[in-house]
Structures are given as structure tokens and as C-alpha cells.
Amino acid sequence: MEYRQLGYSGLKVSALSFGAATFGGGNEFFKAWGSTDVAEAKRLVDLCLDAGVNLFDVANVYSTGLAEEVLGKAIEGKRDKLLISTKATFKMGDGPNDLGSSRYHLIQQCEASLKRLGTDYIDIYHMHAFDATTPIEETLDTLNTLVHQGKVRYIACSNFSGWHLMKSLAISERYGWSRYVAHQVYYSLVGREYEWELMPLGVDQRVSSLVWSPLGWGRLTGKIRRGHPLPETSRLHKTSEQGPPVADEYLYNVVDALDAIAKETGKTIPQVALNWLLQRPTVASVIVGARNEEQLKQNLAAADWNLTPEQVTKLDEASAVTPSYPYWHQLQFSDRNPTAVPLKK
Secondary structure, three states: EEEEEOOOOOEEEEEEEHHHHOOOOOHHHOOOOOEOOHHHHHHHHHHHHOOOOOOEOOOOHHHHHHHHHHHHHOOOOHHOOOOOEEEEEEOOOOOOOOOOOOOOHHHHHHHHHHHHOOOOOEEEEEEOOOOOOOOOOHHHHHHHHHHHHHOOOEEEEEEOOOOHHHHHHHHHHHHHOOOOOEEEOOOOOOEEEEHHHHHHHHHHHHOOOOOOOOOOOOOOOOOOOOOOOOOOOOOOHHHHHOOOOOOOOHHHHHHHHHHHHHHOOOOOOOOHHHHHHHHHOOOEEEEOOOOOOHHHHHHOOOOOOOOHHHHHEEEEEEHHOOOOOHHHHHHHHHOOOOOOOOOOO
């Protein structure tokens, strides 16, 4: 397993990390992802550790805390062998202060996550979304305090816009507070908008990306193909409306390119899609989930080989879309305003 530096920090994370959103299955939405119990979770954690995975990602909102509880029990006796990433911001109750990134909510949720996870500290604490109703200074001051108290080691964000992240970094610099070292983002071969602004920002400001849903919300499993219905087992049956939209013909064209390269390499379509991400700028770790041991073993096998530059180019071309404004206009001045990766003109 390769270990990569996490942004502007001294922390090293495995190139593949494990996402525990499949743990618990506490409601219908998360049951569509998986319902892994403690016994199976222990086995999956052991498989990851044996493969060199050192980062396990979860969130307080996953099955309303149940995923954290299952992960906490699954890592008992192994806390010193791994890193935990969890998140806060989304709604966790019916009260007016049971959501957001206020000092009140973050302190409350950090303490609750520590208890559910059975640990004294969180290695990477993410703001799961940007809260525009709370002053950024309040959020960052609170996070900085949690770091100084030893309850949090590093802070990160997730699903921010470019200006959200840049303003947060500027405020941290102004006051000498802990800064976001990573940005957990949606990025896949059928969702490349991250490349337009957030990736160049990450390169410039040394903020790594941790990639969620790298298989395009379950679309790049190899089971969804032109002329075939959705497979019986797919999260898309219940969660497609909550996920990123993807046009059918575009998806089929990308899968065709993946299929061709999978045959060239002797790998599976998901392994090719994951390996493509591992070669992109700013990517520190790609978060993979699994319903069972077989899925996990296949996903972990995406990290011990590399696509050729020619194969990467084929996938780039098959998945390219014309960027929205102002990015398409900026391509006319790309010799003086280069992108982090080539974009379609």
C-alpha cells in the first residue's frame, strides 16, 4: 500500500481508505448502501489492515450515529493501528441547534462521536458541508480549540465551494489557527467537476482530496450497461435521486472505455476506475466501501498497479465534458492560466 502526505500536514494516509457508510443500515437510505453488523465489520477492518489501509472514514449522520458505533466496536483493541475520520454539520435532531457548524453543535457532536467510536480523539474531523449561517470564525475557532484540547488531530472540510474553502484558509492564516488539510469531495470518471476549480485550489493551497463515491454513486461497477436494466442489487434503486445526476448515454460511453481497458489490463471495471483516480493531482486517498469481503478484496486490488499514460488519456477523452462558465472561457488563455489536468476545449 502506498502512503501519501495529507495536504499541508505531516500525516500520511493510505492511498485507499475504507468508508464505513455501509455499517449499521439504520434507515432505508443507508440500508441501500449496506447493513454490515459488528461481526462482519471486524472482518472487513482486519482485511483492510492486512492490506495496509490505515484510514477509516465515517460520519455522525451515517445511520444517525449507528455507523460510528459499529466502527467503534469493530476497532476495539486496534485503535493505535489506524486513523479515524468522521464528520459533523448535518441534522442530528429536531432542535434548532441540532445542525450546522456552530460552536454549540460542533462541541456537542464531537463529544457524541468520541463516545460512539469509543476513542479519546478523532484523527481527521470534517465539516460535512458549509454552514453559511454560522460565522466562519466561530467554526474555525471551535475546531482550533478541539485540536488544542487533543480531541481532534487534524481538520478538514467536505463538499465546499471554492470560495468557501479559500475564505476558510485565509481566516485560519489570519489568526494562526489550524487549517483545513483535506477536502473530502465527490470525484469520479462520470463526475469530473472537481477538476474545474477545487483541484487547482488544492494544488495551490496544498489541500489534499479524499474522494468519496469514486464509482459514481454505484454506476461504475460494470453491472450497468447499454441495453440492460439496473441489476437487482444496486443502491440506485432507492438513492438515485439523492446522488449526482448522470446522463445515460454519457455513462454508457464511459463504461465502454472502461470495459476496453479492463480487457487490456486483465482488471475489473471498478479497479480501472479507482486506479484512474489514484493518478490524479491532489488525491491523497480514495475512499472505498464494500457490502462484503469479496467486494472489499476486489476494491483493494486497485492500488498495486498503474494504468499506462495512454490508457489514462483514453479514459480522460471518454469522460470529458465541456466545462461550465468561466472555465470554458479560461481555456482560451490556458498557456498562462493552466488547469491542473487537461480539460476538453
